[in-house]
Amino acid sequence: MKTQKDKALPCRPYMLHSPIEEKLFEPHTIYIKRDDLLSPEFSGNKARKFYYYLQNDFPHIKKIVSYGSNQSNAMYSLSVLAKIKGWKFDYYVNHLPSYLGENPHGNFKHALDNGMTIHVGEDVSTAMIKKSILFIEEGGREENAEYGLKILADEIAIWKKEQGIEALNIFLPSGTGTTALYLQKNSSDCVYTTPCVGDVEYLKKQFLMLEENEKNHPFILVPSKKRHFGKLYRESYNIWLKLQDKMGIEFDLLYDPVGWLILLENPEIFQKPTLYIHQGGLIGNESMLARYQRKYD
Numbered sequence: 246m247k248t249q250k251d252k253a254l255p256c257r258p259y260m261l262h263s264p265i266e267e268k269l270f271e272p273h274t275i276y277i278k279r280d281d282l283l284s285p286e287f288s289g290n291k292a293r294k295f296y297y298y299l300q301n302d303f304p305h306i307k308k309i310v311s312y313g314s315n316q317s318n319a320m321y322s323l324s325v326l327a328k329i330k331g332w333k334f335d336y337y338v339n340h341l342p343s344y345l346g347e348n349p350h351g352n353f354k355h356a357l358d359n360g361m362t363i364h365v366g367e368d369v370s371t372a373m374i375k376k377s378i379l380f381i382e383e384g385g386r387e388e389n390a391e392y393g394l395k396i397l398a399d400e401i402a403i404w405k406k407e408q409g410i411e412a413l414n415i416f417l418p419s420g421t422g423t424t425a426l427y428l429q430k431n432s433s434d435c436v437y438t439t440p441c442v443g444d445v446e447y448l449k450k451q452f453l454m455l456e457e458n459e460k461n462h463p464f465i466l467v468p469s470k471k472r473h474f475g476k477l478y479r480e481s482y483n484i485w486l487k488l489q490d491k492m493g494i495e496f497d498l499l500y501d502p503v504g505w506l507i508l509l510e511n512p513e514i515f516q517k518p519t520l521y522i523h524q525g526g527l528i529g530n531e532s533m534l535a536r537y538q539r540k541y542d
């Protein structure tokens with residue numbers, strides 16, 4: 246164990262606390278929970294989801310194994326976790342474009358820099374059976390995520406009280422839905438979300454895998470039209486620019502544009518003070534911006 250220690254990042258108190266800012270996005274006033282500011286390395290909702298592993302000791306674990314897309318924010322955050330813990334990190338992808346293999350950038354590059362070993366087109370199921378392995382589902386969809394997300398819910402409750410706000414509407418876009426689900430489960434306010442990966446049925450199934458009691462499920466706003474996850478849309482890029490221009494905040498390019506477009510289609514939510522959760526993911530913008538530039542120049 247000692248020999249692994251010098252490989253680890255310096256031990257820092259990774260406090261889970263981020264500010265809430267009041268912003269104007271005409272004609273709405275909105276509060277933004279700046280989880281993108283948690284820490285540059287371990288930021289956004291992945292910091293919350295993986296906080297359990299950061300805070301506890303796992304003496305028998307030597308390696309993290311996970312799988313998913315080749316530019317995933319979860320992949321990058323797991324590479325940071327592995328580095329902090331002095332663990333190895335094996336990540337399985339179905340496919341690696343030759344362009345990315347030859348020119349690593351974005352989350353993929355930063356995860357490689359943190360020591361990630363990439364497996365392309367191999368079967369992950371044979372790798373996960375060993376006792377010394379911590380296996381993390383794609384996107385961090387797992388029950389231990391509740392630990393850090395309860396802290397988020399508690400932080401919001403304390404802030405609400407300080408502000409004298411009686412009832413709040415909370416909104417955040419979903420991938421696996423893990424963040425929205427555990428936030429709703431631990432909050433007395435109404436959590437609204439919308440699916441960015443898959444459709445409403447997919448998101449409901451994701452919720453049910455983690456929580457059978459539907460009373461604890463967030464309220465799903467139905468997208469007005471079908472969008473494909475990771476695909477580039479001019480309206481997504483435009484609203485991303487507008488958000489930055491009007492609020493001075495850089496949002497993520499994968500989930501947030503869809504989130505904001507759907508939120509703005511449901512203005513009745515703003516009848517109560519509304520809190521938008523910024524879930525980080527900004528390192529992923531490197532590769533998304535490069536793709537937007539190649540497409541629209």
Ligand SMILES: *Cc1c(COP(=O)(O)O)cnc(C)c1O
Nearest residue numbers: 318419420421422423424525526
């Ligand atoms: C991972 C991620 C999401 C999706 O989180 P889930 O818990 O899977 O719903 C949303 N936004 C950003 C920026 C993310 O990195």
